[in-house]
Amino acid sequence: MSTSDKKGAASVFIENFKRIPFSFRDAFSRHDIPPESEREKAAAVFSNFFLHLHPTRVSSHVVKPTYTLGLGLMCVFLFLILGVTGVVLMIYYIPHVDGAYASVKNIRYAVTGGKFVINVHRWSAHGMVLVVLLHMMRVFYTGSYKAPREFNWMIGVVLLSLTLALSFTGYLLPYDQLAYWAMTIGANIAGSLTELTDAIGVTKFFDPGKLQKQLIIGGNTIGEPSLIRFYFLHVIFLPIVISIFIGVHLWRITKDGGLSKPLDNKQFTESVNPDDEKSPNPDKTYGLMSLIRGNTPQVGNYSDDTVPTWPNVLLAEGAVFIFCLAAMSLLSLFFDAPLKELANPSVPENPAKAPWYFLGLQELVSYSAFVGGILVPSITVLGLMLIPFLDRELHDVGVWFSGSKGISVVKRSAAYGFFSLVVLIAFTIKFGWLRSWFPGVPQIVIIAINPATVIIGLFALWYFKILKETGSMRLASIAAFTLFVIGFAVLTYVGTFLRGPNWEFFWLQSQWPGIHFD
């Protein structure tokens, strides 16, 4: 070998070594960064594992912030934040009744940044519940559950339930007073089927309530078996299940034709005309990736109101992510996650209140455990799931409130729901209910007739009234959904602000008597 060859080999090595960052980037991305041409922008999206859930182009309508409000994205990002902070917390958390509370205090006070992480985890959980509810409202009021998106709406309802289940199992883990009594109450709600079987007198032969309760808490009273079960649900089972459902939910968005949008744009009407001589742009190979459900592939054959996903959608997503991160960080810097006293099986707090998103339910449960804890939630979930199957009217997709008629139904339903609920609750608080008038009244009567069942009746009445009046399932659905939202809001307000010690009515917390039981 000659010296010049050796020199060449060395310079090749040095040259390649210098180029490592660039070669690595090329190996990683398979296209130029940032992508320049339209083709590369499309490739950037569909050739990347994490981005390929997106279509390569989206309708310009759906990137308008006022349409989606970024709520669905916020759900995803809060879930990601929860996942990361949750895993971090697992390093210190001890799932044992003798160690759980101390380990949470340990994280708060003896771990650098521990308090911040635990705060972010708790506030993101609260935020996720709120945003999931708001996201559902957005999807409902823009009519986005309609065909072909019915199935994805159902998955959404499942995701709402899973979000609540994750929140519930999460705040049980510190094993403080909130946790202990929430476990007790939750287990007994599962067991409240016994209220029904007792009322019809079959508990001796068939007691599904007791079976459910024992399955959930692994015994008859709260203890180590219960805590470890809820820990397993919170960190393994529910996260896996919800991840699968989130994956399907996001994937279906693309497969169902992207985010919903009003049909009044000229996308199909103008250019599907075969006589149209407009020549498609042959360079747009990404057209195949944006196939939309329809009669034939519309590739390059429509007047284009779409924008490339890169950078439009990705920038929007980045903005929402930064917003979520900033909001959660700020909250966590200034407000500490609640931690009550160590669990005490002989004295609950008075009043013992759930987090805000369950206080409406707690108000309902204070009428009847079975009706408020099982019947009404089941009817609600079932009703939500059935919405797109009962309302098959395909017009007004992507239009807020289906236009002015819908807005008027929303207003009237909100007023009806608000006043009927306030009157009913005021009546209950002022005069009590059946049990206060006839102490010996059988439980079956209480199950059949209590404020919660009256609410269901009042709401059903209004639903059918609107249906008869307008002849539109869409408007009737708007009425029912609005009643659900108002019902949730009013009951939550009552449970949060108007209930004091012994679940009695008080206008203000400052009026609470200083009751302490010893």
Next chain:
Amino acid sequence: MDDGEKIDRRTFIEKAGFYSFWLTLAASVAGVVKFLMPDVFDEPSTSFRLGKPEEFTKDGGTRLEDKNLMIFKDPEGLYAISAICTHLGCIVGETPAGFACPCHGSRFDKQGIVAGGPAPRNLPWFKIYLSPEGYLMVDTAATVTIGEKFKI
């Protein structure tokens, strides 16, 4: 098949396969449910000592905090009322009228009889008996009718 009609082998295997699949699935689910339900609950005994009868001289009430139980004595005898609300298991506190639940507002009178709120049943009265060793015992697995007091 009732007419002695034969099914072909392919159909038979197909059906047998499907039925086996569902049967296996059902058995697995049943197995998981059974797995989740412990055969033995590691829980404390339901009956325990109250003390010697001669310790109960004064009339009045006490609360056994760790048992969530209230013991009362009056001239007619001794009785034990559960402090666990029959609604959703919170611990009732005492009020001038009787007992009240801090979680959902159930009300009971001094006998433990439901007086308002969502509670579906009265607070149970537990059986009090004398052990062979001469101790007063309570069994929280055995109830007595309301008003039945144990004569000391």
